[in-house]
């Protein structure tokens with residue numbers, strides 16, 4: 001009888017747990033290949049995790065858990081071509097620092113920089129943008145260990161189908177060991193953040209989206225209040241927030257005070273509308289100019305659960321109106337603002353923005369609050385519009401549904417059948433979303 005595993009794993013939000021049979025920390029691609037072959041010999045599944053920032057069970061490892069911390073080297077920096085190759089476990093914040101040292105940057109990114117490069121990529125992590133899409137669109141090449149233990153590379157020229165499938169592959173086609181990023185020269189972003197009323201935001205979304213490189217907004221449920229963000233490239237000089245203002249806004253108000261608010265609304269949900277009205281008013285306007293990644297990202301210390309759906313861009317305004325109407329009909333009491341972002345079409349097969357200009361609507365609850373009724377209600381609304389769930393954020397969709405909203409879903413499954421017929425890289429989540 002094999003010994004009972006004592007390895008415990010849980011994700012950032014604390015809503016996913018695993019007890020893998022074995023945990024190893026490979027330090028080279030060869031060691032990853034060795035671990036995959038050893039798992040096959042023992043009849044175990046294998047999965048590398050990132051930093052566990054997915055809310056779904058995407059990173060749950062049942063058999064062998066490969067920790068990312070040994071694979072963090074920067075392999076090469078080609079400043080002239082903007083191509084930078086790093087190992088899969090490097091955290092995004094370290095990638096950003098390395099790029100900055102070489103006068104380079106990612107053209108667009110999401111709200112945080114804690115994830116590993118491979119973990120963020122595998123669920124098609126994105127920010128907001130008019131011209132530049134998500135991480136999967138900023139990749140030049142991938143190195144992967146396949147289920148048979150062989151090492152392969154892919155790019156637009158070399159194994160292009162694998163490249164299109166594996167860029168956002170949920171770890172189901174192979175273990176990514178290295179990523180070559182297509183970067184741009186370092187740039188400054190000027191951030192303009194302003195409170196705005198719901199009617200004005202909805203009336204001017206298209207104008208804001210067309211006029212800004214990165215437009216997004218938050219709506220405070222139960223209120224008229226929104227907080228808008230417009231980020232555009234600037235020549236400089238940099239005018240960052242002062243240390244005091246940064247601490248006050250981004251650490252104290254957005255995290256410490258917001259955490260306290262959520263502890264209150266957890267105990268007294270009926271207070272959420274009043275508190276949201278105060279929060280929406282408290283968020284003032286501010287403008288600053290800083291290194292791109294410092295504007296794109298900010299710290300998040302209040303734990304939450306999240307669901308995010310990607311819908312065709314043209315449905316955004318009707319979807320938001322219907323979402324607001326849902327709040328009027330249901331007895332939800334939600335303290336977390338709803339985040340709205342946009343992205344041009346992407347070409348990675350399982351990117352949520354595949355083949356269509358996309359709008360993202362993200363709903364959150366405090367990690368201790370119930371999410372079922374709220375997330376289910378929003379999910380019903382957005383799936384009726386052909387919505388695609390973010391692979392790393394909570395949803396209830398299965399392969400039967402996903403096959404109807406991803407044109408290349410069948411091609412992905414066929415490639416998976418070919419590359420991993422024994423489902424070496426499967427876990428409960430891939431069984432849910434791919435059907436086996």
Ligand SMILES: Cc1cc2nc3c(=O)[nH]c(=O)nc-3n(C[C@H](O)[C@H](O)[C@H](O)COP(=O)(O)OP(=O)(O)OC[C@H]3O[C@@H](n4cnc5c(N)ncnc54)[C@H](O)[C@@H]3O)c2cc1C
Nearest residue numbers: 050051052053054058110111115116119125126171176392
């Ligand atoms: C506070 C917070 C803010 C967030 N903000 C955003 C945002 O702005 N935009 C957005 O799109 N998402 C956002 N997310 C979601 C997050 O970016 C994704 O869930 C991302 O996948 C997490 O990366 P990770 O390193 O934690 O990977 P994990 O969650 O640990 O893993 C994600 C997937 O990648 C696989 N994987 C990891 N490494 C490898 C590898 N080397 N080879 C093959 N597969 C691998 C895992 O097995 C798993 O399937 C946020 C999440 C949180 C908690």
